[in-house]
Amino acid sequence: xxxxxxxxxxxxxxxxxxxxxxxxxxxxxxxxxxxxxxxxxxxxxxxxxxxxxxxxxxxxxxxxxxxxxxxxxxxxxxxxxxxxxxxxxxxxxxxxxxxxxxxxxxxxxxxxxxxxxxx
Amino acid sequence: xxxxxxxxxxxxxxxxxxxxxxxxxxxxxxxxxxxxxxxxxxxxxxxxxxxxxxxxxxxxxxxxxxxxxxxxxxxxxxxxxxxxxxxxxxxxxxxxxxxxxxxxxxxxxxxxxx
Numbered sequence: 001x002x003x004x005x006x007x008x009x010x011x012x013x014x015x016x017x018x019x020x021x022x023x024x025x026x027x028x029x030x031x032x033x034x035x036x037x038x039x040x041x042x043x044x045x046x047x048x049x050x051x052x053x054x055x056x057x058x059x060x061x062x063x064x065x066x067x068x069x070x071x072x073x074x075x076x077x078x079x080x081x082x083x084x085x086x087x088x089x090x091x092x093x094x095x096x097x098x099x100x101x102x103x104x105x106x107x108x109x110x111x112x113x114x115x116x117x118x119x
Numbered sequence: 120x121x122x123x124x125x126x127x128x129x130x131x132x133x134x135x136x137x138x139x140x141x142x143x144x145x146x147x148x149x150x151x152x153x154x155x156x157x158x159x160x161x162x163x164x165x166x167x168x169x170x171x172x173x174x175x176x177x178x179x180x181x182x183x184x185x186x187x188x189x190x191x192x193x194x195x196x197x198x199x200x201x202x203x204x205x206x207x208x209x210x211x212x213x214x215x216x217x218x219x220x221x222x223x224x225x226x227x228x229x230x231x232x233x
Contacts, residue, residue, distance in 0.1 A: 004161075034221075042225065043207065043223040043225040043226055044162075044221075046221070046222075093161050093162065095162075095221075107152075107167065108164075108221060109164065110154070110161040110162040110163070111161050112160055112161040113159075113160065113161040115159075
């Protein structure tokens with residue numbers, strides 16, 4: 001099946017610094033990528049939808065100036081957590097929609113996740 | 120709004136069948152999905168069902184869909200210890216964000232005892 005990678009798999013940073021997380025579709029082109037956040041023992045909450053070449057669409061309550069999303073190419077989307085604080089510590093998971101590669105077309109394939117810890 | 124509900128825990132013995140249930144609210148969803156999440160990992164797509172189907176079987180997995188009751192279930196036959204994980208039911212969402220995003224349940228933690 002389609003493979004999605006994330007880098008880094010984990011990161012620890014100091015409060016006030018910025019962290020960039022990459023999401024790549026390795027063997028297919030993804031016009032749409034999604035960013036989710038997962039708190040311990042919770043479900044995934046969609047943060048934003050990233051479309052190649054256009055601005056991301058953020059879910060209600062997600063600060064677009066804090067969580068910067070760039071979908072620079074059909075295989076890469078990045079999430080930058082700016083001025084990170086301890087409450088931003090979480091597991092961030094991206095997904096990419098294969099679109100046309102498999103049935104159904106809007107199946108999402110998920111990356112392995114990035115665990116962010118802000119001290 | 121949309122909502123997906125699942126029971127939080129299920130414990131079975133190795134070799135038994137596991138049935139994980141899910142209810143959803145958006146009757147316009149075209150596909151419904153089951154994802155598996157192992158500890159500290161991302162989500163792995165297990166299977167999906169098209170909304171005009173009642174049942175789909177894929178090796179040890181059987182998905183049943185009752186569209187009238189908006190009830191989805193995942194049956195795992197001959198459950199193994201390697202099946203221990205959290206299983207998420209998901210439906211497509213068409214409100215609030217972009218079309219095609221997934222709405223997840225909270226996940227059912229399946230524990231398989233030897």
